[in-house]
Every structure is written in C-alpha cells, then in structure tokens.
Amino acid sequence: MTSNARKHGHSSHAGVPQRTPTYYSWQNMLASCRHPSVPSHPNYGARGITVCDRWLKFGNFLADMGERPEGMTLDRIDNDGNYEPANCRWATKEQQTANRPLTPAMAAALDRGRRRPR
Numbered sequence: 001m002t003s004n005a006r007k008h009g010h011s012s013h014a015g016v017p018q019r020t021p022t023y024y025s026w027q028n029m030l031a032s033c034r035h036p037s038v039p040s041h042p043n044y045g046a047r048g049i050t051v052c053d054r055w056l057k058f059g060n061f062l063a064d065m066g067e068r069p070e071g072m073t074l075d076r077i078d079n080d081g082n083y084e085p086a087n088c089r090w091a092t093k094e095q096q097t098a099n100r101p102l103t104p105a106m107a108a109a110l111d112r113g114r115r116r117p118r
Helices: 021-034 058-065 093-098 104-114
Strands: 073-076 088-091
Touching: 021 058, 021 073, 073 093, 088 093
Parallel strands: none
Antiparallel strands: 073 088
C-alpha cells in the first residue's frame, strides 16, 4: 500500500518513527478540526473552523506551507477563519500570542488596568 502520506518521507514507514515537525503540525490541525474526542476540538472544529479540501492531503499542505521552521508553529492569521493557504503562516509563539482574540477575562484585566483609583 502506497499512501500519499508516505511519498514525501515525512511520516513513519514500516513502524520506524520518521515523522517531522511539519507532519505533526498537519496531523494536529486535522485532528483539532475533525475529531470531537481531541481536547483542542472545542477551540477549532466545534467553532466551525475547517481545513480546506486541498490540505486533506499532506503533500498539498507541504507544497503550500513549506517545511515548518524551527521554533515556529502553524498559525491562522484570522482566528475566525479556516485553515487554508491564504489564512495560514508559520509563526513564533510571540506572533501567535499577539494574534490571539481577547477572552472576557483578558478584557476585564485590561479594563482594570486602565481605571485609576480616585
């Protein structure tokens, strides 16, 4: 059996672990969006975040995104947008933190910091 996942040399073959960081990022993206049993699903798939059809094959994801640079992870530019070429990039933790939406707790903390006691 020759699968698309094995033609690129990024996944394991015959039980020998060879998975690359790029392949792990792709697997985690798919799982977060498609499998309700995955702990991250409520933040992705349950919110309606999907993976474009083209990226269901690892070879296409790799062709569009390239290798994952060391110290970077997959990031959606628009946090409410889907995983697709125009909305994704490899980003540092700092870039991802700056790109995260404000939670109610974060907004309240910012508001408290802006108020000055009289």
